[in-house]
Amino acid sequence: MTRKAYSFVRTFPAEPARDLRVDRHYLLCASAGALRLEAEGEAWLLPPARAALIEAGRPIRVSIPQPVTTASVLFDVGFAPVPPAPLSVFDLDTLARELVRECGAWGVSDDPLPAYAETLFAALAAVAWRLAEQPSPVVVPAGRSPELRRALRLTEERLGADVRFEEVAAEVGLVPRSLARRFEDETGMTWRAVLRRMRVLRAIEHLAAGDTPVTSIAFLVGYTSLSAFNAAFRELTGRTPTQYRASFRP
Incomplete structure (x- = not known):
């Protein structure tokens, strides 16, 4: 896969917890419904207003308590810098949500990103990495x-x-x-x-x-x-x- 970044938009039914590990930096969020995330002895809920930024290779456990539509973005480790923390959950601001929505037009493909799309993904990375420096306090220990x-x-x-x-x-x-x-x-x-x-x-x-x-x-x-x-x-x-x-x- 040659794309430096791509969006992953998909609807899932309710599902039990499963382990997940990806080789790219992962901005995990939902556009409808909510995801549950567990990692490093803590648990979070991700409704559409929140997101998790996960460093490449970091194991997490994800469950879907209700049907959910994801609108997540994966960044090649050579395209985006190392996140501020291995895992950070934070509230998305309006700009970040709009950038996630715009990036949704470019999914998994072997075709390289056009210059406009690459600029959008770079802007989203800059905004998300900044937001990740202020994680949400709403977390439950596992x-x-x-x-x-x-x-x-x-x-x-x-x-x-x-x-x-x-x-x-x-x-x-x-x-x-x-x-x-x-x-x-x-x-x-x-x-x-x-x-x-x-x-x-x-x-x-x-x-x-x-x-x-x-x-x-x-x-x-x-x-x-x-x-x-x-x-x-x-x-x-x-x-x-x-x-x-x-x-x-x-």
Whole structure:
């Protein structure tokens, strides 16, 4: 393949997690729906307003919780510089989203890029590399030990219910104090802080999926108070749920 960069636009059904490693620098993002990304003991959600910049050769795990249309870009290592970090997840600004859309006209091919397209890809790389220097804080730890990974999975499965820490600890075979210590040691966060982040990420997934009212989303992710939901959402993202949903739209 001779192209210095190309776009990968494709629609996928919901799929379980799979491992992925590419030999080019990879700007991974969705134009509709959302992707889940896990790497280096952390997990992110990628709705249309966010992207991941992944260094060539870096292994990642990707899952698709709902049908998604990707609009990603791959850069030859000789065309774009090494990213600022091996993996960075960040919010796309308007310019970056427009450049991703414009680059979508040039997919996988053995034909070289025309000068105009090469300029577009170079501009996108410059903008994305700059944005990658300010990664998003909305990330959830994935855990290292089997017990903590199971505790995280159980917590995520019960976000919309009255999830209780003591019940999660009992199901993974640890006393609450031991599980709390695992959270501190392996994630640097309390279980309550992880739960709050999981709820915000699930809310982002619902916001990206359609037009479900914000009040309904708050209850779906386990909040009984809209004001508490808005406060937690703004604390992690810097925006209200309504403002965040608006950022997904063209």
